[in-house]
Amino acid sequence: MFSRTLGDDAELRPLEPWQATEFAAYADRVRDALTPWIPWAYTVVDEASARAYLQGYADRQATDTGRIFGLYVSGALQGGVIYRSFDAAQGVCEIGVWLAPEVRGRGLITRACRVLIDWAIDARGMVRVEWLCDPRNEASIAAARRLGFTHEGTHRKAFHLDGEHRDVQVWAIVT
Ligand SMILES: CC(C)(COP(=O)(O)OP(=O)(O)OC[C@H]1O[C@@H](n2cnc3c(N)ncnc32)[C@H](O)[C@@H]1OP(=O)(O)O)[C@@H](O)C(=O)NCCC(=O)NCCS
Numbered sequence: 001m002f003s004r005t006l007g008d009d010a011e012l013r014p015l016e017p018w019q020a021t022e023f024a025a026y027a028d029r030v031r032d033a034l035t036p037w038i039p040w041a042y043t044v045v046d047e048a049s050a051r052a053y054l055q056g057y058a059d060r061q062a063t064d065t066g067r068i069f070g071l072y073v074s075g076a077l078q079g080g081v082i083y084r085s086f087d088a089a090q091g092v093c094e095i096g097v098w099l100a101p102e103v104r105g106r107g108l109i110t111r112a113c114r115v116l117i118d119w120a121i122d123a124r125g126m127v128r129v130e131w132l133c134d135p136r137n138e139a140s141i142a143a144a145r146r147l148g149f150t151h152e153g154t155h156r157k158a159f160h161l162d163g164e165h166r167d168v169q170v171w172a173i174v175t
Pocket residue numbers: 033034037038096097098099100103104105106107108109110111132133134137139140142143
């Protein structure tokens with residue numbers, strides 16, 4: 001399988017429906033660390049739901065409207081980065097991220113996102129890359145700032161998760 005190295009024995013690899021067993025096990029392992037912020041942490045609960053989630057991204061990849069990559073460290077799945085949306089005609093995409101707690105604090109997401117941002121802008125001509133997060137998600141805000149995103153504003157009660165209508169901060173890089 002091809003991969004894109006991030007250094008320190010870390011790499012990005014495609015994450016595809018045939019990896020549903022691995023993704024379901026990963027979801028079980030990191031669920032408690034992701035449920036405060038990540039919707040799939042509620043819905044990916046077994047191999048079938050993991051396959052459905054990955055198939056959704058396979059379909060989006062086929063239509064050039066989204067992509068998912070696994071972030072592997074020493075060969076183990078530890079995180080992910082996604083083009084949650086990808087609109088080539090508009091030149092606008094949104095990036096999403098997550099990491100297992102034990103590999104946070106090493107700059108892995110910063111490096112992985114630079115790969116996605118560079119590809120979106122340099123290879124695909126995107127003019128706007130978005131990053132959306134909960135105003136209480138300090139680690140996500142720090143990552144957005146580190147990557148050079150600018151905070152543009154906050155949509156109030158724009159996202160429903162875990163029984164709560166949450167505000168959403170909009171960050172973006174524009175060319
Ligand atoms: C958001 C999340 C991915 C950020 O993870 P992270 O490890 O803090 O981010 P990075 O991989 O970019 O690492 C940055 C940290 O590594 C440190 N670091 C070490 N080497 C580094 C390097 N070469 N480059 C950049 N940062 C480096 C930074 O100082 C920073 O640590 P600090 O926060 O203590 O200052 C993680 O907190 C997470 O998975 N949260 C749950 C899911 C989530 O909220 N996703 C976002 C939804 S909007």
